[in-house]
C-alpha cells in the first residue's frame with residue numbers, strides 16, 4: 001500500500017507568506033495532480049503556539065489557527081484524509097511529520113498497511129528533509145517528488161545539499177511527470 005504525504009503546504013511558506021519558499025506556489029498544481037493517484041493522502045501542518053522557542057530561529061509563521069497556517073485554497077483540500085499537527089509545543093521545533101502530536105504517523109501508516117511513502121511539499125531543507133530521513137529510519141520505502149517540493153534556499157546551495165543528503169540516506173527521487181505519465185511541454 002502506498003500513501004501520499006504532503007508536508008506543510010501552508011500559506012506562510014508560499015511566496016506571500018512570512019517564511020516563504022520562493023517557488024512554493026508552483027508545487028500546488030503538481031500536488032493536485034499527484035492526489036488523483038492516491039487513495040490515502042496525509043497532510044502535515046506546522047502548528048506553533050504564538051510564543052515558541054522556534055521563533056528565536058525563525059520569523060513568526062504558522063501560528064495555530066492563523067490564516068498563515070491554513071492550506072491554500074488552490075490545494076484540492078477535500079482529498080486530504082488526515083491532517084497531522086506538529087511543532088505544537090512551545091519547546092518543540094517539530095520539523096518532521098513523524099513528530100506530530102495529534103496522532104502517531106507511524107502507527108497510522110502501519111494500520112493502513114502502508115509500506116511506500118511518497119513525500120512532497122514545503123520546505124525541502126527543513127520539514128521535507130526531516131520527514132524523509134525519519135521515514136527511512138522507520139523502514140518505509142521513501143520517494144520524494146522533486147517537482148512537488150520547494151525549498152527556502154536561505155543560502156545558495158542549501159536545497160541541493162538537502163537533496164544529496166536525502167538520496168544518500170536511501171530516498172528515491174521521482175517527479176510528478178514520471179508518476180502520472182503526463183508530460184507538460
Ligand code: VGL
Pocket residue numbers: 008013019046058095122123124125126127128
Ligand atoms: C519549516 C522552518 C521552520 C518547514 C517549518 O516546514 O520546512 N521550516 N518551520
Ligand code: ZN
Pocket residue numbers: 046048054058061062087093
Ligand atoms: Zn515552523
